[in-house]
Amino acid sequence: xxxxxxxxxxxxxxxxxxxxxxxxxxxxxxxxxxxxxxxxxxxxxxxxxxxxxxxxxxxxxxxxxxxxxxxxxxxxxxxxxxxxxxxxxxxxxxxxxxxxxxxxxxxxxxxxxxxxxxxxxxxxxxxxxxxxxxxxxxxxxxxxxxxxxxxxxxxxxxxxxxxxxxxxxxxxxxxxxxxxxxxxxxxxxxxxxxxxxxxxxxxxxxxxxxxxxxxxxxxxxxxxxxxxxxxx
Amino acid sequence: xxxxxxxxxxxxxxxxxxxxxxxxxxxxxxxxxxxxxxxxxxxxxxxxxxxxxxxxxxxxxxxxxxxxxxxxxxxxxxxxxxxxxxxxxxxxxxxxxxxxxxxxxxxxxxxxxxxxxxxxxxxxxxxxxxxxxxxxxxxxxxxxxxxxxxxxxxxxxxxxxxxxxxxxxxxxxxxxxxxxxxxxxxxxxxxxxxxxxxxxxxxxxxxxxxxxxxxxxxxxxxxxxxxxxxxxxxxxxxxxxxxxxxxxxxxxxxxxxxxxxxxxxxxxxxxxxxxxxxxxxxxxxxxxxx
Amino acid sequence: xxxxxxxxxxxxxxxxxxxxxxxxxxxxxxxxxxxxxxxxxxxxxxxxxxxxxxxxxxxxxxxxxxxxxxxxxxxxxxxxxxxxxxxxxxxxxxxxxxxxxxxxxx
Numbered sequence: 216x217x218x219x220x221x222x223x224x225x226x227x228x229x230x231x232x233x234x235x236x237x238x239x240x241x242x243x244x245x246x247x248x249x250x251x252x253x254x255x256x257x258x259x260x261x262x263x264x265x266x267x268x269x270x271x272x273x274x275x276x277x278x279x280x281x282x283x284x285x286x287x288x289x290x291x292x293x294x295x296x297x298x299x300x301x302x303x304x305x306x307x308x309x310x311x312x313x314x315x316x317x318x319x320x321x322x323x324x325x326x327x328x329x330x331x332x333x334x335x336x337x338x339x340x341x342x343x344x345x346x347x348x349x350x351x352x353x354x355x356x357x358x359x360x361x362x363x364x365x366x367x368x369x370x371x372x373x374x375x376x377x378x379x380x381x382x383x384x385x386x387x388x389x390x391x392x393x394x395x396x397x398x399x400x401x402x403x404x405x406x407x408x409x410x411x412x413x414x415x416x417x418x419x420x421x422x423x424x425x426x427x428x429x430x431x432x433x434x435x436x437x438x439x440x441x442x443x444x445x446x447x
Numbered sequence: 448x449x450x451x452x453x454x455x456x457x458x459x460x461x462x463x464x465x466x467x468x469x470x471x472x473x474x475x476x477x478x479x480x481x482x483x484x485x486x487x488x489x490x491x492x493x494x495x496x497x498x499x500x501x502x503x504x505x506x507x508x509x510x511x512x513x514x515x516x517x518x519x520x521x522x523x524x525x526x527x528x529x530x531x532x533x534x535x536x537x538x539x540x541x542x543x544x545x546x547x548x549x550x551x552x553x554x555x556x557x558x559x560x561x562x563x564x565x566x567x568x569x570x571x572x573x574x575x576x577x578x579x580x581x582x583x584x585x586x587x588x589x590x591x592x593x594x595x596x597x598x599x600x601x602x603x604x605x606x607x608x609x610x611x612x613x614x615x616x617x618x619x620x621x622x623x624x625x626x627x628x629x630x631x632x633x634x635x636x637x638x639x640x641x642x643x644x645x646x647x648x649x650x651x652x653x654x655x656x657x658x659x660x661x662x663x664x665x666x667x668x669x670x671x672x673x674x675x676x677x678x679x680x681x682x683x684x685x686x687x688x689x690x691x692x693x694x695x696x697x698x699x700x701x702x703x704x705x706x707x708x709x710x711x712x713x714x715x716x717x718x719x720x721x722x723x724x725x726x727x728x729x730x731x732x733x734x735x736x737x
Numbered sequence: 738x739x740x741x742x743x744x745x746x747x748x749x750x751x752x753x754x755x756x757x758x759x760x761x762x763x764x765x766x767x768x769x770x771x772x773x774x775x776x777x778x779x780x781x782x783x784x785x786x787x788x789x790x791x792x793x794x795x796x797x798x799x800x801x802x803x804x805x806x807x808x809x810x811x812x813x814x815x816x817x818x819x820x821x822x823x824x825x826x827x828x829x830x831x832x833x834x835x836x837x838x839x840x841x842x843x
Contacts, residue, residue, distance in 0.1 A: 456761050457761075458758070465768060475756070476756065476760075476770050477756040477770065477772055478766075485797045486738050489738055490738075490787060490818075491738065491762050491784055491785050491786065491787050491817060491818050492762075492785070492816060493761075493762040493816055494758065494814075494816065495758075499791055516761055518761045518763035518766065519761055519762050519763055519764075521783045557749060
């Protein structure tokens with residue numbers, strides 16, 4: 216879905232969200248409440264500048280609008296794959312974005328992630344996945360890496376990976392698998408604005424994703440291993 | 448006697464870094480908590496899923512430890528591996544150790560477990576930050592031959608304190624991935640000297656992305672880790688604004704650099720071409736002036 | 738993956754000891770876990786290996802290992818990623834040596 220269409224639907228056009236390059240930012244009105252919006256579009260490759268720009272929006276929200284909910288709109292092809300970004304320490308820039316989002320959460324801001332198009336790899340870890348909860352549109356795509364690249368790196372047969380990705384949630388790129396594994400709390404279908412209102416009301420404060428993965432059957436071991444270690 | 452950190456296994460690193468005989472493992476190999484996903488790919492699982500976690504003593508102080516085994520699946524984080532790390536950080540909230548130390552050696556998400564690994568990495572990140580928020584210092588010790596990449600490279604920079612050896616690497620994407628995306632002119636993954644100038648311990652130390660630089664020696668890591676056992680630094684608006692300003696200034700100052708030597712020149716290193724030849728002591732002497 | 742199982746009859750019982758682990762599962766390598774298993778002197782060996790079709794070679798290597806050490810009342814569990822017979826023997830001997838150093842009581 217186009218970011219503009221999405222935001223118009225979420226806020227019945229009561230918003231001032233603009234795009235500046237691949238960055239999205241602005242404020243939306245929902246039932247009399249202001250929501251800060253930040254994210255990316257055009258399957259953005261997250262480089263040092265884009266990570267920093269998003270972090271700026273989050274920090275500004277925390278310092279100027281205490282308690283204001285934050286909506287992260289995710290559409291990324293992952294981290295930018297350039298020598299320059301590695302040289303400058305893209306991992307530190309992305310970690311900084313993640314820490315800013317986490318700090319917002321800890322400071323009482325509800326943070327909701329929404330994958331509205333694509334979410335890959337590192338670009339996803341330090342945005343949607345560090346929110347209170349991350350949601351997705353049914354047609355969105357979430358993956359770690361495309362299958363051909365994965366086959367090259369793992370030296371596994373691409374055909375075998377293709378086959379497995381049809382049946383096994385661990386490999387299959389679909390959003391429904393991420394729901395089954397607890398990574399995505401639920402899909403937003405139908406009335407998007409209602410889904411957002413509900414998400415703001417009921418997203419958890421603590422990380423429940425492993426427990427969700429166990430209940431839903433997509434990740435059967437994570438929750439019990441976490442419990443065994445943390446109660447040892 | 449020098450004992451190479453890089454050439455040691457995760458268990459050997461633990462054995463020789465912490466106070467003698469002080470390590471007690473949690474969910475050890477005989478518990479057989481293993482990956483449920485690898486067999487279908489014809490890949491053998493490991494009894495500890497490639498990460499050793501437990502309690503230890505460092506200089507008389509109780510700590511929690513995780514050591515990733517770089518030789519198993521490149522240290523990649525899978526479902527169980529990640530859950531052990533999350534559990535360790537949650538345990539820290541209950542036991543309040545002097546620190547949580549992560550001996551990190553990893554390519555990031557274990558691709559063989561793709562989605563489960565990706566989610567796991569984000570769970571580790573949140574659990575680490577929860578521990579920091581509770582005032583527990585988190586130390587990353589990076590010295591393995593495989594480096595610390597991907598999701599673990601992200602996690603490393605969420606910690607309070609990072610120690611690297613000069614042969615270690617810390618980054619997001621590996622040079623091969625960059626080369627296959629944008630060509631050998633973008634990043635020649637076979638140019639080892641360039642790879643280390645770009646992502647190695649010396650560069651990260653000079654740029655400030657690691658707090659301490661040591662020789663490839665377990666005793667040196669031990670000394671730095673012991674010295675770093677201090678107050679935890681929870682996130683604060685002030686610390687995040689400080690970090691933000693630092694990162695913005697870096698882009699201003701060095702954003703148009705394509706060669707690491709040029710970065711070092713702009714940081715104020717007098718003879719930056721010689722950095723490759725300098726030993727860690729000489730580099731440590733250089734940094735305060737920058 | 739191939740799963741193999743072998744049993745040998747040992748002489749001196751290893752008694753009680755803390756489980757010990759040697760080696761790492763990496764390319765051309767293996768990990769060996771030895772645990773006490775009271776079994777009237779048996780030495781049970783369980784192998785998970787990514788290299789299929791080498792049953793007879795495993796048997797020969799293990800028989801040689803058994804002739805050297807005669808471990809009894811133990812279970813030996815192995816995860817293997819294509820180690821050569823020489824490396825397998827090395828790891829097994831390392832594990833037996835550690836067992837000896839642990840001062841196992843009969």
